[in-house]
Amino acid sequence: MRWMYLNGELVEREGAAVSALDRGLLYGYGLFETMRSYGGRVFRLEAHYQRLCQGAAVLAIPVPLSLEDLKEAVDGVLRRNRVADASLRLTLTAGSAADATAILFARPLTDYPPELYRRGMAAVVSAVRRNETSPLSGVKSLNYLENLLAREDARRRGADEAILLNTRGFVAEGSASNVFLVQEGRLVTPSLESGVLAGITRQAVLELAAAAGLQTVESQVELSAFQEASEVFLTGSVMEVMPLTRLDGRPLGSGKPGPVTKRLRRLYRQGTRGAGQYRPAGI
Template identity: 35%
Template sequence: MGGPSRIGGEVGTIGGGGVAFLQFFRAQGIVCFAQLYPACFGGRGAGGHGSEQSVHAGVGGGRRVEIVVNIDGKICWGEEGRISVLDHGFLFGDSVYEVVRTRGGRLFCFPEHLERLRYSAEKIGLRLPLEGEGWRREIRAMLEWSGLEVDVYIRLIATRGVGELSLNPFSCVRPSYILIVAPLPVYPRRYYTEGCRVELTGVVQPFYGGGGSNIKSGNYLHHVLALREAKRVGAVEGIMRNVEGYITEGSTSNIFFVRGGILRTPALRCGILAGITRGLVLELAEGLGIATEEVEVGVEDLFAAEEVFITSTTKDIMPVGRIGERRWGVGPLTRRLMEAFEAGVERHLMEI
């Protein structure tokens, strides 16, 4: 798979995805399990994992590689993955995706992620090339092929596919699917015991009416710019605002804050993604008898908060210890929710 690949009658290659993926995690101060436990990622011989005789075509190699990709059923190491340069997902961000993780080797909140993937695809008129069991089958094949024996980060992507060099979606013959599996990122423990740093950025998040803000698409430029701004000052996440000046979400997370014993978070109408972990936290709060409000959040509201935390699939509930010069500790309500979240994990797990 080292040379150009011909897809849909067009020649083009895009490689290095695995390297970029790792660089993104490391830029955030994240340690991969592969670095903590290198023995889990021994060499693969020609007759072992990744053999050409496997059902899914792939590339072995006898060296340690941390990222595995699956492009329309063909499995290989991350840096060897190739798609056409005329794929509309690459050209225009015409794609949808989800990030799923495993816990103890089982999928966490998989039905919820799959339902949101279906919703996103339906909203942009994209036919998903795989359904529930199909995605799980591909994940199983990738884990068997790679020999990964740690908890993993899984990205499910569906693109419009190869088409003309124009925005016209009807020029794409068939959709493509891509899966990326990597060791689950591990954030520094101090982020959970002392709080992480996030930054309020100058990025204004566009608002798409008709539920468009809840589409998890490949067009993430505003989130990239927010994270770029945050990284320049050493923060983990960049917080964005909408055109009215209200707080929306982080570059890869939702945000919550506590004031007067009430748990508040930006409302969906502010133009945010309905995060899966965000939904779990709201359910947990209700079960614990904690009052919640989904509201419009001004900058002054955020800085007047008594506790702040962010949520995401890979971060779970992560306390915020600093925004700009404003500092917080890890508050009692945040701790209660963190404990309840861990205690309730089991009921959201399913076999791969």
């Protein structure tokens, strides 16, 4: 899309530039957030901003924009590009000196194929391990190459997603998703202490499940739990709630999306498309 936000201004993409000495470019010293807008509404914008600020505190990067600034930036980018349904990426780098660099751009929303939700994703267990003791494990940092390598390896092996274990062999997360399992009527997801990113969609699903009367558990998850679960699904800002029906070539549960997954997907879609989300003016 033509227009983007850079350090407080809307600029044309072709003219946007950051310093060649920006530490985000040189060292991956920075953070990012992927957000999604629905009909001009940005889902849980405040939660994305809070997570960015928490990560910035870990990396000692000053955040150069307030929540209101971010709302205005989102408003400007969506309006200027005349788009309502989009994937938005907010990037914060440590800059080249004392000042941080903030970038926001939108991309056309490319939904996952409906067929994928009907049959479910296939995943493989990655050789890449998540270091749960690292301060970066809970930060959505620009050091994202391990995730990309894990996902590319999964695709070479004919799968849609990669499942990462932590250094102790417990399940952590997907390369671009959080993991949920349905076990004996309970909804189980790896704890944050397992080296998991505190996903915005993950938290929304936990809240929806609790409101729907499901018992939710955040704990260490053994790899063997996948074969014991009646259902498995993944969550993310763009994929929303995605069934996972095969792991390493073996079916999970019935091998088809289950009733809990379908119910939570329906509730999530109702919530993201309902009232109460920040909506830019003029769209």
